[in-house]
Amino acid sequence: MAKRIEVSGLHAYYGSVCAIEDISMTIEPRSVTAFIGPSGCGKSTFLRTLNRMHEVIPGARVEGKVLLDSEDLYGPGVDPVAVRRVVGMVFQRPNPFPTMSIYDNVAAGLKLNGVRRKSQLDEVVERSLRGAGLWNEVKDRLHRPGAGLSGGQQQRLCIARAIAVEPQVLLMDEPCSALDPISTLAIEDLISQLKNRYTIVIVTHNMQQAARVSDRTAFFNISGPGKPGRLVEIGDTSKIFTNPSEKATEDYITGRFG
Numbered sequence: 001m002a003k004r005i006e007v008s009g010l011h012a013y014y015g016s017v018c019a020i021e022d023i024s025m026t027i028e029p030r031s032v033t034a035f036i037g038p039s040g041c042g043k044s045t046f047l048r049t050l051n052r053m054h055e056v057i058p059g060a061r062v063e064g065k066v067l068l069d070s071e072d073l074y075g076p077g078v079d080p081v082a083v084r085r086v087v088g089m090v091f092q093r094p095n096p097f098p099t100m101s102i103y104d105n106v107a108a109g110l111k112l113n114g115v116r117r118k119s120q121l122d123e124v125v126e127r128s129l130r131g132a133g134l135w136n137e138v139k140d141r142l143h144r145p146g147a148g149l150s151g152g153q154q155q156r157l158c159i160a161r162a163i164a165v166e167p168q169v170l171l172m173d174e175p176c177s178a179l180d181p182i183s184t185l186a187i188e189d190l191i192s193q194l195k196n197r198y199t200i201v202i203v204t205h206n207m208q209q210a211a212r213v214s215d216r217t218a219f220f221n222i223s224g225p226g227k228p229g230r231l232v233e234i235g236d237t238s239k240i241f242t243n244p245s246e247k248a249t250e251d252y253i254t255g256r257f258g
């Protein structure tokens with residue numbers, strides 16, 4: 001199910017402003033790739049180019065190629081909505097649909113895809129909540145509002161919602177930044193389990209987190225205010241954190257940046 005992502009020569013713009021420049025990298029399936037780098041270097045922008053979410057911002061556009069197992073996500077005739085079904089996303093702040101029950105939050109994507117049979121919905125809701133490590137906590141209150149859960153539970157609900165439609169890639173934009181340390185550990189454990197089935201990309205400001213959860217790490221940087229972000233290097237997480245090839249990476253991970 002997991003797919004390899006190959007990015008080449010990717011630029012992303014907001015209007016006439018280039019936010020990220022000439023990014024090329026391969027993201028391996030069944031592994032976790034972390035994006036790290038200083039604020040404003042374009043990590044979130046780049047992440048959003050991987051499921052065509054960037055272009056929902058008026059005036060935003062992308063140049064370059066993103067191949068998902070050799071299919072170009074920006075090829076002619078490709079439906080961005082279909083891309084987002086295959087490349088799911090979890091955001092920084094847990095964002096369950098506020099008026100929906102826990103059950104309906106997870107079932108929403110399937111219903112949109114036309115699934116109506118209750119037994120099938122029940123099965124997928126249970127499987128997804130189990131997959132997100134939330135089933136035991138919510139199985140007795142599936143029809144209560146998702147907004148009534150704790151922050152960490154809401155984030156796991158959002159992960160359940162994302163995996164319910166069986167994506168091949170899961171993009172996570174600082175998924176733990178609004179969570180307490182215990183919930184953060186629960187999400188990190190979950191990421192380690194999910195990587196057996198998905199290609200996972202995570203943006204994080206927390207370098208210990210990148211070191212804990214990721215197999216590969218990409219370091220991005222900017223050369224100055226108003227300049228586009230660039231990929232400095234990508235490699236095995238153990239190498240990036242102990243013996244990076246670039247001085248800028250070393251300065252950043254040892255806290256000498258800025």
Ligand SMILES: Nc1ncnc2c1ncn2[C@@H]1O[C@H](COP(=O)(O)OP(=O)(O)OP(=O)(O)O)[C@@H](O)[C@H]1O
Pocket residue numbers: 014019037038039040041042043044045046057229
């Ligand atoms: N909606 C937008 N419209 C215009 N410019 C934007 C928009 N979103 C981001 N930018 C600009 O694009 C650049 C990259 O921003 P982005 O949020 O991708 O960086 P980041 O590395 O994820 O930052 P952070 O770590 O602070 O979240 C910044 O200069 C930012 O101001």
